[in-house]
Amino acid sequence: MIGAIILTSVLAFLAWLFMTMGSGNLLYLWDLKEIYAGIFFSVVTGVVAGRFVKGKDWRMLNPARWFLFAAYLIGPFFIAMAKANFDVAYRVITGKIRPGIVRIRPNLKTDLGITMLANSITLTPGTLSVDVDENSGDLFVHWINVKNGAEEKDICDYKLVCGKFPDWIRRIAE
Amino acid sequence: MIPECVIYLFLGIGLFFNFMGSIGLMRMPDIYTRLHAATKCTTFGSIFTSLAVIIYGILWWYDGHSSYAPLATHTIVALAAILVTNPTGAHAIARASHRAGVKPERAVVDRLEEVKLP
Incomplete structure (x- = not known):
């Protein structure tokens, strides 16, 4: 409980510092008044909003995971x-599509992992996540150009749909 | 000189992909394929237009106009918000329309049709 309040306050204060950059001369970036106001408002935010932080899972506080996440974002x-955008532009111009909804089993356990994978799938080549089976963690993916043969299997191989993303996300979030 | 060229280049790339997204919205046959065009292209295009704004803000900030600093930092926050909310919104629309009974047009396979999720 106290941990959640402190964590929320610190995050709110960091966000405040980021948003008020360039307001004064302290460290060339901040005005002292802004810092005082920031401390006040972030403590208020922490007390009010800290109780909404649920769960005992603190593993995302590990900085190694942040660097891995940044590497994942700017790399693969x-x-x-x-590639996805050139692919979509190509399909928009030529109109060559072969759509379908396939089922993949990425074997991710946590909600955060599944959310990250679903968003990654939506933003990458030719795929759009439609629904999730919450018991098994299976994702249903709308695929704009289903590869020949992939539509026959009941559960499609995830390497065909989203490459190595589940492996990256397993390292980041689980 | 070079930073200005980069700004124009990024604006051009962003406009091109946003334009492609709009064309895709007109040309694609059904809601799912339209979402493909609408989410991917607008996200990618907005990343580049936002990057152009960020570079512009940082350039003026570096020149000593510290009132341009919020332009850069706030655009970074907006960029993060776009990256999270755009795919989430597309996912919500796709899920809602499948549950409302909209079938993917010209689909070769529909596994979601076969299982009944709660």
Whole structure:
């Protein structure tokens, strides 16, 4: 409980510092008045909003996971996203599509992991996550260009749909 | 000189992909394929237009106009918000329309049709 309040306050204060950059001369970036106001408002935010922080899972506080996440974002994710956009542009111009909804089993356990994977899938080549089976963690993915043969299997191989993303996300979030 | 060229380049790339997203919205046959065009292209295009704004803000900030600093930092926050909310919104629309009974047009397979989720 106290941990959640402190964590929320610290995050709110960091967000405040980020948003008020350039307001004064302290460390060339901040005005002292802004810092005082920031401390006040972040403590208020922590007390009010800290009780909404549920769960005992603090593993995302590990900085190694943050660096891994940043590496994932600017590395494989950004490349896949650039490819996705040329792919969509190509399909918009030519109109060549072969759509379908397939089922994949990424074997991710946590809600955060599944959310990150679903969002990554939506932003990368030719795929859009439609629904999730909450018991098994299976995702239903709308695929704009189903590969030949992939539609026959009951559960599609996730490497065909989203490459190595589940492996990255398992390392980041689980 | 070079930073200005980068700004124009990023604006051009962003406009191109946003334009492609709009065209896709007109050309695609059903809601799911339209969502493909609408989410991917607008997110990618908005990343580049936002990057152009960020570079512009940082340039003026570096020149000593510290009132331009919030332009850069707030755009970074907006960019993060776009990256999280755009796919989530697309996912919500797709899920809602499948539950409302909209079938994917010209689909070769529909596994979600076969299982009944609660």
